[in-house]
Amino acid sequence: MSDSALPAPQAEASARRAFAPDWGMRILGILLIAYLFYAASQLDLGLGRFITGLGEGGRFLARMVPPNFERWELLLEGLLESIQIAVLATVVGIILSLPLGLLAARNLAPWWVSGPVRAFIAVCRSLHYVIVAIIFVKAIGFGAMAGVAALVVASIGFAAKLFAEAVEEISMKPVEAVRATGASAMAVLIYAVLPQVASRFVGFSLYQLDSNLRNSTLVGIVGAGGIGGTLFAAFKRFDYDFVSAILLAIIALILLAEVISGRIRAAMR
Amino acid sequence: MSAALDIRGLTKEYVAGKPVLRNLDLSIGAEGITAIIGPSGTGKSTLLRCINRLVEPTKGEIRLTGAEGSIDVAKLRGRALRLARRRIGMVFQEYNLVERLSVMENVLCGRLGYVPLWRAWLRKYPEQDIARAFQLLDAVGLPEHATRRADALSGGQRQRVGIARALMQRPDLLLADEPTSSLDPRTSVEVLEMLTNLAGAEGVPVIINIHNVALAKRYAKRIVGMSGGAIVFDGKPEDLEDSHLSQIYGGEDWL
Numbered sequence: 357m358s359d360s361a362l363p364a365p366q367a368e369a370s371a372r373r374a375f376a377p378d379w380g381m382r383i384l385g386i387l388l389i390a391y392l393f394y395a396a397s398q399l400d401l402g403l404g405r406f407i408t409g410l411g412e413g414g415r416f417l418a419r420m421v422p423p424n425f426e427r428w429e430l431l432l433e434g435l436l437e438s439i440q441i442a443v444l445a446t447v448v449g450i451i452l453s454l455p456l457g458l459l460a461a462r463n464l465a466p467w468w469v470s471g472p473v474r475a476f477i478a479v480c481r482s483l484h485y486v487i488v489a490i491i492f493v494k495a496i497g498f499g500a501m502a503g504v505a506a507l508v509v510a511s512i513g514f515a516a517k518l519f520a521e522a523v524e525e526i527s528m529k530p531v532e533a534v535r536a537t538g539a540s541a542m543a544v545l546i547y548a549v550l551p552q553v554a555s556r557f558v559g560f561s562l563y564q565l566d567s568n569l570r571n572s573t574l575v576g577i578v579g580a581g582g583i584g585g586t587l588f589a590a591f592k593r594f595d596y597d598f599v600s601a602i603l604l605a606i607i608a609l610i611l612l613a614e615v616i617s618g619r620i621r622a623a624m625r
Numbered sequence: 626m627s628a629a630l631d632i633r634g635l636t637k638e639y640v641a642g643k644p645v646l647r648n649l650d651l652s653i654g655a656e657g658i659t660a661i662i663g664p665s666g667t668g669k670s671t672l673l674r675c676i677n678r679l680v681e682p683t684k685g686e687i688r689l690t691g692a693e694g695s696i697d698v699a700k701l702r703g704r705a706l707r708l709a710r711r712r713i714g715m716v717f718q719e720y721n722l723v724e725r726l727s728v729m730e731n732v733l734c735g736r737l738g739y740v741p742l743w744r745a746w747l748r749k750y751p752e753q754d755i756a757r758a759f760q761l762l763d764a765v766g767l768p769e770h771a772t773r774r775a776d777a778l779s780g781g782q783r784q785r786v787g788i789a790r791a792l793m794q795r796p797d798l799l800l801a802d803e804p805t806s807s808l809d810p811r812t813s814v815e816v817l818e819m820l821t822n823l824a825g826a827e828g829v830p831v832i833i834n835i836h837n838v839a840l841a842k843r844y845a846k847r848i849v850g851m852s853g854g855a856i857v858f859d860g861k862p863e864d865l866e867d868s869h870l871s872q873i874y875g876g877e878d879w880l
Binding site (some may be wrong): 395529530533534535536537538539540542543544546547548551552555594 | 723742
């Protein structure tokens with residue numbers, strides 16, 4: 357009857373299940389949809405509210421064009437300060453993240469080292485950088501110093517975590533081989549661990565620079581230096597044409613940074 | 626001729642009460658190739674890894690004798706252990722090269738137990754180390770490959786680099802854990818031939834784990850058969866008969 361030499365099946369194929377039904381996922385999906393409707397009704401979100409909002413938005417947008425670049429000196433000063441904050445915070449943050457990332461990697465460090473270091477990194481990541489910036493402004497006063505400090509904390513939260521994850525994914529075979537030659541722990545690190553993660557580390561660092569540039573434009577709003585302060589002041593004075601000039605400048609800066617870091621990443625491969 | 630390696634009562638339990646190696650005694654002479662054969666999971670790899678302490682032995686003595694004197698590797702810690710490890714070269718089944726480093730850097734890894742960290746970091750190795758690395762690369766048939774990245778090499782070429790790295794240590798003992806299991810039959814023979822010749826020329830005794838009994842008989846001057854974590858055969862290749870193989874691997878239909 358059948359063309360195969362295998363023994364006859366014990367039951368008809370239609371009576372057997374090839375894939376088990378996943379009731380847990382189905383129930384979870386239904387619950388999620390129900391919660392979305394509930395939350396939207398609680399927050400008074402609806403089409404009506406959105407359409408009223410659009411009218412306001414139109415008037416606001418009309419006042420933003422054309423962008424006003426008359427105060428370009430103020431704009432440039434703010435932008436340069438933001439760039440300085442971002443670069444300083446990234447370099448300091450990455451330098452601190454390197455050892456922290458290695459100590460947090462569970463395949464290299466013993467648990468009683470990696471555990472506390474992971475906890476420290478998690479704390480750095482848990483608070484939003486604007487909240488950290490507010491704390492630093494209160495602690496060490498207004499200005500770029502607070503912005504740099506806040507972004508260093510944010511950089512550690514992300515870069516050290518990514519470093520640790522990259523280190524945990526390395527192949528342990530070369531590590532074992534280099535250890536077997538009698539190399540010290542530092543030599544094992546330099547010869548067997550870092551070569552495996554170096555290019556990813558550079559990628560993460562460039563990514564961190566990108567996101568610090570973006571973030572540095574915001575810390576000024578809470579008084580921690582950079583273009584954000586200028587932007588916030590323009591908002592408060594209803595100088596919407598200057599606001600749009602600042603926003604365009606920020607967009608140009610971020611795009612430029614992405615193009616440059618993309619080029620560097622491509623060259624690294 | 627004194628023993629290069631003298632193992633007494635070596636026991637290894639990964640799980641308490643379930644020994645992988647059972648009170649094993651083994652003495653290795655100062656020259657020649659000793660092949661260890663036996664089924665998968667019988668503790669051959671564990672035995673080799675206990676010798677250079679990549680695996681911690683549960684109990685027993687592992688006495689290594691060489692130019693720098695005699696030590697019990699099983700009792701060493703920290704710096705003393707590193708100094709012992711640099712006297713023991715190891716060749717791995719999957720080569721275990723650092724793929725992103727150059728061939729030369731991989732070979733010089735064999736000196737990491739000797740040179741100070743800053744020299745290794747800056748690649749400022751002593752001239753005689755570089756010269757020996759080039760000699761070894763010539764000897765393993767890779768004279769033009771020093772600056773290539775290890776991940777650009779074929780399997781056979783990688784294992785040659787692995788052998789050069791191990792010999793770069795100027796070891797008193799060479800361990801080879803299934804060095805040909807990832808290679809095709811012809812390359813296997815070439816690599817074993819090279820390992821035999823180079824180790825012979827340097828006067829380094831070799832312990833080699835190997836699945837291929839025919840190759841073991843061809844290159845080893847002594848064969849150790851393991852089964853269930855214990856040695857069940859120890860003798861010359863020509864004395865190894867089917868009855869022994871049946872005892873080592875179990876069954877006889879495959880013979």
